[in-house]
Amino acid sequence: MTDDYRGNIMSIKILIKNASIYDGIKAKPFKADLYIKDGIIEDIDNYIKADSKDIRIIDAEGKALLPGLVDMHVHLRDPGFEEKETIESGAAAALAGGVTTLVCMPNTRPVLDEPALVEYVIDRGRDTGINIYPAAAMTRGLEGSQITSMGLLAEAGAAGFSDDGKAVADARLMFEIMRYSRQWQKPLILHEEVYSFSRSGLVHEGKYSTSLGLEGISSLSDDLMISRDIVLARESGARIHITHISTRGAVEMIRQAKKEGVDISCDVTAHHLFFDDSCLESFNTNFKVKPPIRSAEDRAALIGGIKDGTIDAIISDHAPHLDTEKNTTFRLAQFGTIGLETLFGAAYTSLCRDDGLDAVQLVKLLTSSPAKLMGFDAGTLKKGKRADAVLADLEAGYKVKAEDIVSKSKNSAFIGQQLYGSIIYTISNGKIMYESG
């Protein structure tokens, strides 16, 4: 029978009863029923009566109903690295993590720097049942030397522009990209790194890089580039979004720039919120990420930035890699951890359970706030909107295990961690696309 609710039948009706609803807008959760019909949220009310027999009724007493999560930074690796992840396997991992809308990064092979490639990802994404929006490259081949056809890429459906994985070292070129981007009304998603500071570094430069003898990446690597781009954004009037910030300096500079009216926003990954560099003592290469997991002091500053609104979104920076690329020495291992499936649990555990953040705030950072930054009609639970929703049990704990991972790659920094906030159902475009257990 369950297939009736998943398949492409004309009318799919789901009634979720007695949920504690975090709608991505209101300051408090409220208890209500939510009715989904034909892909749309038909009604949200104190009591909704099931008016026909073909309604799937879910009793959500004691559970939290959230908008489908919006992850604005994912590497789907497709085209080109399909052995690590495909658009389909990435979408399945997203659904297991409650993510129904995502932005995928253009560092594929070939790089998403031509309209046809953007269209390819959009077409393939359409069949997955979730909402996949590619970001296109800012420079051709991510080489940092020539601006891509940003206008044509925007028309092809690029949700934003990014050279993620790299920073544009050429300051004048970055300035021109910023000025030109204003015409297309799409955000620039900036990976910030000064190569003369990061060099062949592997981990945060600090106490642990020192004792473990691992080459360090100074916080100045991020901070210098962020300060440059704030200056350029102030001058150009561009909207810039700094992705995966990791340092105390970044939080402070962005906080100040916002006060001064610079059109700037930023996000942080769940793993930078969850871990500090003491995790490196295990030499576990799943902790080799870029930017590196930084000190306890930096982590505290990131949490401060979440609480005072400096940070606008939480992302996974889902970065799949093969076992053979991770199961080696720190120097040889690739940078990155997967994170779609643990995005909510990791963020909820570190911020709400351990650090007292109101879950309403967390939900906004994972839904309506990134949707607004990207200009997506997503991330809220409102009558008449597309029905993307997640039912979660905030009290339920679970241990992350390699064998439970849905993603094609298993390189999760969270393996072995106890997380809270398990996903029970993920509904995307009005259909139940994931059901736990």
Place this chain on the structure above:
Amino acid sequence: MLSKSSILSIADISAEDVMQIMETAISFRDISKREIKKVPTLRGKTVVNLFFEPSTRTRTSFEVAAKRLSADMINFTAGSSSLKKGESIMDTVRTILAMQVDLLVMRHSHSGAAGMVDSMIEIPVINAGDGKHQHPTQALLDLFTIKEKFGRFEGLKVAIAGDFLNSRVARSDMMLFEEMGMDVTLVAPTMLLPQDFSGFKIKSSIDDVIESTDILYMLRMQFERQDRKFYPSVEEYNRFLSLNGSRIEKMKDGAAVMHPGPVNRGIEITDEVMGGRKSPYKNVLIEDQVTSGVAVRMALLYHILGQ
């Protein structure tokens, strides 16, 4: 018995272990002075020197130690080129394990490599140097050398001088010397010190410590190995950080000079200090360290495989 069967870092060795190793090393030192320098203790055991990075001294020292204990010693030197050809470390290790060996002595140019291998195999591993991380047997042999010379550790002033950024020896020595109650000072310019050795006394010139230190431990300075050549010149190094004749003359009576070898003559230590057949200064303990190395490594092999 030692507290852990694998020796990956000084952190793996308790103070009690250290005492045990020192104790055993004394008797093995004496064996090496006999005419028949061999005991049957580890007969039938197979030890593999698995070196992914070229080394003569450490490899030879382990080989001599194993042979004096009658273990079979196999040298497996995997050039880093075979790694580039795609053979992973684990593939190499699997090949060796299939030959039913009892202990791996491993060196690799990447920090954490010995620990990674250790976590995946059953037999014990001795880390003979992993990248810039640790070189625990060097620290133990240094400690044994100090014990032989001074008869104590508590309160001894040790100044370690040179390139800390790239030195695994420094990381192991600092940890062990502190643990044994010595008073450790680091002598290095800013660009040769990693970010965070806070908690240690730091001086920028050898002249700041030369008159007061009991032990001057000189590190290797490899200009060609610097990740990026931030240190200005050999001339600059000689002026502030090298040990020369006039400096060694200023050392206290009974003070000692140590170095993990091989010495870069003319860089960290001058020819006049090193001398020809032997150093004209009898407080230069560099050869004593080599001798201690065999005794200490025999002691380690004995504690890991012989009991």
